[in-house]
Amino acid sequence: MSKRIGNQNPTQSLIRPSVRSEYELAVELYELSGRKAYEWQKRLSKDILGKNEDDLWTHTKFGYSVPRRNGKNEIVAIVEMWALGEGLKVLHTAHRTTTSHMAWERLCELLDKAKLEYTSLKATGREQIETPNGGRVDFRTRSSSGGLGEGFDILIIDEAQEYTNDQESALKYVVSDSQNPMTLMCGTPPTPISSGTVFTDLRKRTLFGESENTGWAEWSVEEESDVNDRELWYLTNPSLGYKLTERAVADEVGTDAIDFNIQRLGLWLKYNQKSAISETEWAELKTDRLPELTGKLFVGIKYGNDGTNVAMSIAVKTTDGKVFVESLDCQSVRNGNNWILAFLKTADVQSVAIDGASGQGLLAKEMKEARLKPPILPTVKEVVLANSTFEQAVYQKTLCHKGQPSLEQVVTNSDKRPIGSAGGFGYRSQVEDYDVALMDSILLAHWLCVDAKPAVKQKIRY
Numbered sequence: 001m002s003k004r005i006g007n008q009n010p011t012q013s014l015i016r017p018s019v020r021s022e023y024e025l026a027v028e029l030y031e032l033s034g035r036k037a038y039e040w041q042k043r044l045s046k047d048i049l050g051k052n053e054d055d056l057w058t059h060t061k062f063g064y065s066v067p068r069r070n071g072k073n074e075i076v077a078i079v080e081m082w083a084l085g086e087g088l089k090v091l092h093t094a095h096r097t098t099t100s101h102m103a104w105e106r107l108c109e110l111l112d113k114a115k116l117e118y119t120s121l122k123a124t125g126r127e128q129i130e131t132p133n134g135g136r137v138d139f140r141t142r143s144s145s146g147g148l149g150e151g152f153d154i155l156i157i158d159e160a161q162e163y164t165n166d167q168e169s170a171l172k173y174v175v176s177d178s179q180n181p182m183t184l185m186c187g188t189p190p191t192p193i194s195s196g197t198v199f200t201d202l203r204k205r206t207l208f209g210e211s212e213n214t215g216w217a218e219w220s221v222e223e224e225s226d227v228n229d230r231e232l233w234y235l236t237n238p239s240l241g242y243k244l245t246e247r248a249v250a251d252e253v254g255t256d257a258i259d260f261n262i263q264r265l266g267l268w269l270k271y272n273q274k275s276a277i278s279e280t281e282w283a284e285l286k287t288d289r290l291p292e293l294t295g296k297l298f299v300g301i302k303y304g305n306d307g308t309n310v311a312m313s314i315a316v317k318t319t320d321g322k323v324f325v326e327s328l329d330c331q332s333v334r335n336g337n338n339w340i341l342a343f344l345k346t347a348d349v350q351s352v353a354i355d356g357a358s359g360q361g362l363l364a365k366e367m368k369e370a371r372l373k374p375p376i377l378p379t380v381k382e383v384v385l386a387n388s389t390f391e392q393a394v395y396q397k398t399l400c401h402k403g404q405p406s407l408e409q410v411v412t413n414s415d416k417r418p419i420g421s422a423g424g425f426g427y428r429s430q431v432e433d434y435d436v437a438l439m440d441s442i443l444l445a446h447w448l449c450v451d452a453k454p455a456v457k458q459k460i461r462y
Contacts, residue, residue: 005241006234008040010064010217011266014206014423018050018058026082030074032114037078040238041071044217045078048184056180059215063160063185063202066219067266069248070239072186073103076156077110079184084111084118084135088153091174095159097125097141103158104129104139142167153178160187160199168198189220189268191259203268208416209423220266222417227253227260236266270415276427277394279412285394286403291318296350298452300444301340301363301375303356304437309333310359311437312340314347315445323399323449327407330438337363344372350452353378353386353444356437378444384424386447399446410439 023046027037037045050058066072076092083090094100104120104127111118111129121128127139138152142163155175157163163185175181187199206216219236226232233249234240240249252264261267298315311330315323331339340363344352352367352375354360364375378386393399401407413434416425427443429436 003241004234006040006070006238006244007219007236008038008043008238010044011220011235012207012418013215013217014209014418015047015215015217016050016058016213018047019053020051021046022049022051022082023078025085026078029081029085029114029116030078030110032116033110034113035074035110037074038071038239038242041075041078044075047215047217048075048079049082057182058213060181060213061183061185061202061211062215063199063206064217065187065189065199065203065266067237067264068188069244070219070237071243073106073158076103076158076184076186077107079154080107080137080156081110081114081116083154084116084129084131084137085133087131087133087135089135089151090137090154090156091150091152091171092137092139092156093142093158093171094139095142095162099159100125100139100141101127107137142171150174151177153181155181155183157183157185157199158187160185161190161194161196162187163196163198165198189262189266191262192269200268207418207423208425218266220268221261224258224261224267225265227257227265232265237264270430275412275430276414276416277391277411279408281394282401282408282411283403285397285400287324287400290402291320291322291324291400293317293324294319296348298445298448299344299347299349299352300441300446300448301352301354301356301360302437302440302444303333303354303359304435305356305358307333307358309435309437310337310340310356311435311441312343313438313441313445315442315449317449318400321398323393323446325399325401325442325446327404327438327442330406330435330441333359337366341366341370341372345370349373351376351448353448355383355440355444376448378447380420380424382447383426384419386443387419387424387426389447389450390443393446393450407438407442410434410436411442414439 026045026049027042048062052058080090092103107129108120118129118131125141130136152174185199203216205211206214221232237244293316295317301312303310309330310333313327315325318324354363354375355378360377413430414427415430417428419426427436427439
């Protein structure tokens, strides 16, 4: 029976395509020490050290988050050993002096075992390793002034969850003079008492496609989860089965479920997070009276991701060029689809979009049996487009609504979540009791309405 190991691929990532990578040589140098890189470490090193057609780093910034004791710093060591071999200058920073010193000790040990020539300076808080070809790694404890006036090719931000804006202001320019600069951030999700915000901001901007030349990878759960669920242990800990054991993880389970979720399951907390769409923004779109409508209805139907509820909403164009949206209902799937079919049979509907793997197939079949027009089953790409179209309509004030309380609750307590691998996004509720399916059905209907082509009038020739 083969030994079970943790998930070797990130649960969430955005990696830009590279032409080639320096990782093979980097891993080879690392393994001269007698250590073996795990598969996930090789894959991540390949992405970090990827280059474009101009032989420059594909990612000038790269961040990754892995739960504790999985060996995330071995990847840093792989990068640093390669950099020393290439004669590059690296600044390795950490939040604590002890962490910085341990990184220096680790790299010295690897170089010794690999029988690679180097000289070292042991000065607590200012350690240094240098190779005969001019390669150098400086180890520093971060401060708001550390690194100023010095030039490096690669900047390492260890314990990145503690990396503050002030520190970034001081450090980000140390690689500016390099012909091919790289900033590498690694850490774990911040706890409620973590001081840093840069790591969180990098994650958010990268996953939602808001930054260029940046990559991200993480092993995480999306929400607070059962600490005893061993499947999640393997999902979020790539080194489980290698250096990390089930017994060791089981010993970590205690009374603090939140801490276990953060440190072992990679959970990113969302305390006091601002809604993706604010109450003010949504209120500005409210109309006191029903606008003058034109054309047929467009219907959006969404089966919730948890398979509990299904929501239906409509969108219709107005005479002043806007789109009016309204939610019709959100019911338990146990009620069946008859209420949906009854509406579709009697309303003046132009097209219907159904999303949600838990129910779209069955409803499409029932619509066919009822001799209704076949629905649109949107692709992931189309769902991403629907979400971005809705967001732009909110910003540009091209949609309107009557201020339904149930819809307002969901929309103004929503958060973005990444979809796909190209920076696309969807929405999720910040409040457990609010079903985002209601919002999803609205934006599907809105997308159909906006995307619809005007009907072509038949020309009669004599």
